[in-house]
Amino acid sequence: MKTIANWIKVSVVVLAVFGAAVSAAQGYPARPVRVIVPFPPGGGTDIMARTLADKLAGRLGQQFIVDNRSGAGGALGTELAAKAVADGYTLIMNSSSALVIGPNLVRKPPYDPLHDFAPVILVSSAPNVLVIHPSVPAKTVKELIALAKRRPGELNYASNGIGTLSHLTGELFKLRAGIDMLHVPYKGGPPAVTDTVAGHTSVLFAAFPTVAPQVRAGRLRALAVSSAKRAAVVPELPTVAETLPGFESSQWWAVFGPAGMPVAIVNRLNAEMQKILALPDVRKRLAADAAEPIGGTPAECLAFMRADHEKWRKVISQARLRVK
Helix, strand or coil: CHHHHHHHHHHHHHHHHHHHHHHHHHCCCCCCEEEEECCCCCCHHHHHHHHHHHHHHHHHCCCEEEEECCCHHHHHHHHHHHCCCCCCCEEEEEEHHHHHHHHHHCCCCCCCCCCCEEEEEEEEEEEEEEEECCCCCCCCHHHHHHHHHHCCCCCEEEECCCCCHHHHHHHHHHHHHCCCCEEEECCCHHHHHHHHHCCCCCEEEEEHHHHHHHHHCCCCEEEEECCCCCCCCCCCCCEHHHCCCCCCCEEEEEEEEECCCCHHHHHHHHHHHHHHHCCHHHHHHHHCCCCEECCCCHHHHHHHHHHHHHHHHHHHHHCCCCCC
16 A cells, blocks of 8 residues: 555656646746857858747747857857756757867867757758869869869868868868868858959858859859758759768758756747748748758757767768867
8 A cells, every 4th residue: 555655646746747847838938038149140040040039939929039159169159058057048059060060179078069958959951062163174073073083182172161061071072082182271151262263272162152143153163062962942953972972061050958958848949940940931031041941859850960970070080180
């Protein structure tokens, strides 16, 4: 009888805790929610965060306030989010640059991307575009690889900077193609594009919006996109994977909270964001940056991040990139 009584007591406690969690989620949010963006205003991460924040405020009746905390390649704002109170009132819109590339480039990262955050939803992804200066005698990825093999070390490729996705995509391309190209890092995308247009560098992996005007004007030649499948915004461009099977490199964005955030609140936010990502105006806004909505469950977001983290860890190791 005592065992049954104890079981009943435990069951009552569990039900009470569960009921309290459900009640808290139903009443959430009861005050404004901060959405940290670890990059400056105006960039892709910031624009996506503001798009979602605006829609969430309308649906949930509270402000979702974007808080730009840039610095150290996204590490400062990301660390701030990791250390925030896990009550659902601090979220972060983050990108693969700060979550799976940055931590693999340093010996002691200030946060653990796989354990310090509660995944909410994988928002979207966008490919880089492989472009070359028109003077480079190649019209396809296959021809570019053949040229690089005939002239090892002579071709150079620009990037947005050491440790950026454009840099790592270039290194992945070199490893998979078995070629040698000289890396020329810049302080951001615009100067990398400018010097490639000027012919100072030959090859560049860049975000579609930064190179699209130059491609249309004939100042750069687009060869392929870096995503696993062709991009809806430029369906005529093949993927690099059509020449190098398995090649894939995309920037992605996701929403997280600090580890330990109540599951009921995570699930509510996920459900609301799924609906927001299906809205035509949101999809149109993402398409302007060549991004496609993804969605899915928190568990799928975590699995995706784990796989991407491991992929870039291997690339960084194989390329013997300097670790700070």
